[in-house]
Amino acid sequence: MPSASESKGASARSTRSDAVRNRQVLLDAAAEVFVASGVDAPIREIAARAGVGTGTVYRHFPTRADLVVAVYRHQVEACAEAGPALLADSASPFAALRAWTGLFVDFLVTKHGLADAMRADSGGFEALHAYFLDRLVPVCAQLLDAAADAGETAPGTQAYELMRGIGNLCAGSDDDPRYDPRRLVGLLLQGLRQAE
CATH class of the missing domain: 1.10.10.60 (Homeodomain-like)
Structure with a gap:
């Protein structure tokens, strides 16, 4: 007992x-x-x-800011952990990259408005952005390298530039039903495919 x-x-x-x-x-x-x-x-x-x-x-x-920051960190971690899991479970490295960018787009949609929610704490926002880069750029690089090593994408694309490009495409989606960032991100990824 x-x-x-x-x-x-x-x-x-x-x-x-x-x-x-x-x-x-x-x-x-x-x-x-x-x-x-x-x-x-x-x-x-x-x-x-x-x-x-x-x-x-x-x-x-x-506070709302506490919740927003916690969601942001939670999603960064989920996105970071998904990369290796997708590489292990997907049919190909390019399929893993495509699935991961879908998660990344979801994250960016959630992230929208974070700056407004944290306007009073610019130092906190900068720290979160650094955390975001430290966690996600290496994961994206791993996916890009695996796709290039498999001959599925042309080599030389940098993870940061791809992520920034996706971010820029997502930034234009504010309440405009005529604009579909997911379609454009798909076109961007298709442009990375190695010519067969």
Whole structure:
């Protein structure tokens, strides 16, 4: 029979794991809502998507900026971790690159409005941008190198320039139903294909 201290320790671990799980659910829900409605979406919409009360959201993220930054970091990590997994699981390195750029575009859509949400903290925004580059440029480079090594793309494309180009294509999509950045990103990727 477990002692009182063992039971208390197990209960604390369970509570911590529940809190971590709740935080992940909130971050996933907030990311989905931000993609659909922007970073100014009502907190109650995020809470409803996560299946919690608004108080739970505020307990984890006291301000909107806290939530936006947490979603940003969460998505950077998800995008960074997806690259190697896609390389391992995709039919080809180019297919992995295409799938990863789709995730990257989703991330950029969520990121839209971050600057406004963090306007008062330019140093914080710069630190996040550096974090974004440090985590994602090497992943994109790995995907590009694998595609070039497989003869699927022409060598020489730099990860930073590809990511910046995709970012520039996504920046033009503000509330214009006639503009589809995903189609243009697809054309950009097709332009990387090695002539057969």
